[in-house]
Amino acid sequence: MMSEVRRRGISEPTIERLRLLRRRTMATWEVYRQNRMGMIGLVTLLGFVFVSIFAPQVMWVLAHIAGWPSTYGPFDEVATVGRGLPPTADHWLGTDFRGNDILARTIYGSRVSLLIGFVASLVSMGLGTVIGLFGGFWGGWRDEVLMRITDVFLVLPWLVLMIVFATLLPGGPSVMKVVFVIGITGWSGTARLVRAQVMSLKSRTFVERARSAGAGDYYIVRKHIFPNVFPLVFANSVLTVALSILSESTLSFIRLGPDPTRVVTWGNMLEDSMAGYAFLNELYLWFMVPGLCIVLVVLSFTLIGYALDEIFNPRLRRR
């Protein structure tokens, strides 16, 4: 029978599982659509994702509509270098002291800000989930060891930890380093959350049944515990992306982020505006627009996170 199934390429159980997954996703989507705040967040976020993916095209279209002399990139010296200039018809948000167009930098800045947000939270969620899963599942001394390490990261203020790691880790400032620093300092909350969930799952009958059928630790965690923890992790990870984007902007603001002459993020634009005395020269758009972008993106992730949380943790729904 096995060979018969194999000939068709995908095994029957896999197809069945995919069908189930699709049905579940559709059902979740139906509930999600009812959540107005969640939808506002999703649409806003998709807007930002679109602009970041098609940044050069967006600039091209804008240049053609507005009749700018050329399309600007984020590092093109298109104006006076050395001081910021107020907005003109050719540079809607003005230019900064690098001579770069601020609108171009804002649009391209969405790329790295979003990328760091996603990848860093992937790192921290992965780390937190693995540590929480095994800590909770093993229990005993191994759990103690993992939890004491978690405590260190939980107790220390995130910004202080990030500053110390970013200053001391070898290698110059780069996107990779920022991702690593945010990932390594941001996993402790997730680990706690996952561990608590695993501990309550562990004593449930389906786990005992699997064990009595001879399943090993790794198998049980993978097949029985993880799928049940996943929804929680998923809802939580959306909130983590918001935190990671905030972390990136803060790190860049205190000059521990990627090099602003080669990588543009909203955070290092804000640092530029401080260094370029945007206040004194009344170049308000220089820091208002990138800051507002951060607020909107973080807000949309938060709204999506809360909407997902309501779906996956219905206990809270009535509140």
Place this chain on the structure above:
Amino acid sequence: MKAMTRMIGRRALNSIITLFLVIILNFALFRLMPGNPVNAIVPPDPRIPAEYKQHLIDEYGLNESIYVQFFTYIKDTLLFRFGDSFSDPGTSAMSIVLDNLRWTLVLAGTSSILMIGIGMAIGAASAWKRGSLFDTGSLAFTLFFYAMPTFWFSMMLVAIFATTLDWFPSSGALTSGTQFEWKWPSILDLINHLILPAASLTIGAIGEFAIIMRGSLIDVMTEDYITTARAKGLRERDVMRYHAMPNAMLPMVALIAMTLAFVVGGVFQTEVVFNYPGVGYLTIQATYDLNYPILQAAFFLIAVTMIVANFVADLLLVVMDPRISVV
């Protein structure tokens, strides 16, 4: 009672272990720097004499084995000895950090009291009038400020109230060149410089407390003893004041310790924007000058503060709510 003592003992042991791990982290991180630590930590500045490097090598015991170094390090840490600040030789890093700590305490203390007080009041009011316009409004307010980087909010306040309106000074803790003294002009000057940074910290964090207070109070209001109190014919206001509020405060105690970590992060950012001479400003300057003793001393001091704060919160919780010690 016995269970309670055992509980407290375990929490104390955990705190000590956490502290020990922090010391190890501090030791390991500062040895991750590539090459000879002294070459890495002393900036290539001709003004720094060669004897100073040798002095550092001896002082840190860098020609000893790693084990000897580790134990020396632990001993020094426990005695709060982190060496002299690079930027002003002859002054110990710890004393500089402690000096700056006063300003951080002024700023963080004022804003913490304000954010806890206002946050709890708003949370209680939202829970009481659940679903009202006020409730929805305060939730929206909370989400909006949660999404806002603290440093950016500080920048906006400077742009509006310092640069444009010129109501408050934009930087420093006192008018530059003056020293603080317990006289009215000086105290007013301090308050004048404190308003904007404290406002930026407070407004950003009110929501955090409001949300938890609201959730906690809503939980309590569904308890049977609230129904009983109402059935006895108590006025709604007295039910709130004597039956609901005291119990709803419990989770707040744990939260206050946890939010301290959050407040520290905010203080750092606010201090940078306002050039407020606290620990945050000092630490971030230290990352620019690679002033490692300052960085180490500040990191250790903050870690100890946080561990103690968490331990105290745990103790308070156990004392206030004996049910916890059974778990």
